[in-house]
Amino acid sequence: MAKRGRIIAFFLLVLVVGSLIGLNTNRVTNNMILGLDLQGGFEVLYEVKPANEGDKITRDVLVSTVNALQKRANVLGVSEPNIQIEGNDRIRVQLAGVNDQNKAREILSTQAELTFRDYQDKEMLNGSDLVEGGASQSFDENGKPNVAIKLKDASKFKEVTEEIVQNKPYNQLVIWLDYEEGNSFQEEVTKADPKFISAPNVEQVFNQTDVTITGDFTIQEAKDLANLLNAGSLPVKLDELYSTSVGAQFGEQALDQTVLAGIVGISVIFLFMLVFYRLPGLIAVITLSAYIYLILQVYDWMNGVLTLPGIAALILGVGMAVDANIITYERIKEELKLGRTVRSAFKAGSRRSFATIFDANITTILAGGVLFFFGTSSVKGFATMLILSIVVSFITAVFLSRILLGLLVESRWLDKKKSYFGVKKADILSIEKTDDHPTAPTNFDNVNFLKHRKLFFVFSTLAVIVGIFFILIFRLNLGIDFASGTRIEVLAGKTLTSEEMTTELEKLDLEFNDVVLSGVENEIGVARLIGVLDAEQIAEVKGHFKEKYGSEPNVSTVSPTVGKELAQNALLGVLISSLGIIVYVAFRFEFYMGLASIVALLHDAFFIIAFFSITRLEVDITFIAAVLTIVGYSINDTIVTFDRIRELQKKVKVKTIKDLEFIVNRSLQQTFTRSINTVLTVVIAVVVLLIYGSSSITNFSIALLVGLICGTYSSLFIAAQLWLIWKGKQLNKKKEVAANVSEELQL
16 A cells, blocks of 8 residues: 555656646746846946046945936836946946837936026026926927926026026026036037037026926927936936947847757757656656746746846756756666665665765856856856756755655565666676675776876877967957957848948948858848947947848947956956865865866866867857856766765775776776766757857857867866876875885884
8 A cells, every 4th residue: 555655646746746837837937037138128337437526436326326227217117127236336237128228328327417507608507406306298389399397496596587687698598418518508519419408598587486498309309308307317427338238139039049949958858868767767857847947936036037148057957957867867777787676776876876966066056156256247147047057956856856766666666677777687786796896887897998098198288288379379269348349249130241241330430350140041240349339329330220120239348447357357267166166176075186176177178268269269258157167067077986986995995006097997987877978968958059049159058068078078088097196196105105114113
């Protein structure tokens, strides 16, 4: 009865998980907040400067500026504005889903200080004289749009109009928005100056608080001015240091492509697990489905903003989540091959794989944490999703997977069905034959991974030398994230040519470094420009290409200051994550293993950099995200191997170098299938992202793919082999010391 109860409990639990996923997934996905790269919008990093000489930028000033910007974002109708203070003098603004980005940028950065002046530019009234929220769009007696405002003090307005009336024939009351020193009321200047509003003649004295501002307004312009006045003036000046904007069509295309990549990639991973691991593979499919649902649910609870790199991290997370399943299932298979029962194999395999999974996940979380701390907004989204993926995958793969499989194992239904775990009868040893076998037999027992280690060291050394040569000669093709400048990405909706793109840029009098075409049919043109475009130039570029191709281009600008900071943070991030990993691995294993791990990681990171130098692929901020992801992830295979080495050291008494070689080679033989399969699942996700994903993360995917291949190579032929050499030298030193002590005792 108890056996049947466990099987029933298994199916009930699966039913509950499936129902939870089926009933809530649509709601969760519909509630998900999409980033600007998935629905269009823009992001600006402002440097906050004093509006007046002698003013200081304090925390209170920054907070009041954020509040003013928040009001302006509300005027734009943005439902989820993200406005944050960064450092001591910066504010980052992210507005997703904005239809008119040019107008939004203008409304955000305009100081909106209204002043009334006489013909000699003497200030008569300013924004502080206006009733808060008292501006509105209205019409004059001829039906022309104007702006109605309310003043706080009628008597003050009476004094002002009295003085203006007495100034005949110069009795204009000149109205400016964000007046700057040097402006003067001259007809040829005011007509061209966008800060000039109007200059009505004052023929009589007004003792009232209701005033109208007339001008050559459209209805929309009058509404915008009224909204600006109601939002309040900014207490500071804002200078753009960094900006990026994504057209709505770009965002929609990126979302569709990346979601398709996710569906294909996850489906292939599911199929791989079913074919290779059979019943445990089915359990993995169930737990991975729960993992995807939980990721989206938790992200929704966090009010997280889902970005393109975030979706990429989710897809990669599925490949990484499989790792824990594979590590456990391979361990169970080994125990079954040793002749153990299904029940004892399950318990032993689960117990022995836990530490390996924990250590592998911690190292990736370290890299993710560094990414979050040093990254920009989109990279922070990737890091958040990466860390969340690791935590949730640990819960589902370690606990839910074991609960489900444990119910079936404890039911004794699988006692005579070892084939359900992918274990053949011919591979199973009898208990009597296992006494001299520290580990189970594998398909690679005849492979000597150490035989050609000198050749691998020579190959890696030569490859590093060649890589250094190429980097010194060709350097890196730095994107604007690090080199500063402007990047324009145009979606033409048809096949573009470099000549056509060049012609359109020349029409705008823009100097550019290069033009690159991408997309399935070369429908996307990318140009990198010399210098940083200002807001007016960006507006002109957007308007030109929207009129030409029907969709707004993506425009990104990075100032030299921010570019330098991003480069420094990237280098610092790699160094800190490497240091964190070496400390952790040394603490959990031993110092030489930590040192060997870092050598292997730097080896992998270097080859990614060298590959990008040789191929001239653009290096941007997502490239750094890829490198740090590899730094955190590629060590997983190394940890799996070191974990097995540590285990065998307890079983085999090491007296000679031969004993060490046996341990290392046997560990590599035993973990080879596990290493290949864990990397293969992530490679599947990356390749699918390359084929089906958005072009904006193509270089990111290429960097990951190169890193994964190098990581597999280094874990097999660099890290473990280096440890063997260093450990061998340590063993020889101990022998020499022991021999010297023995000689002294004899004397």
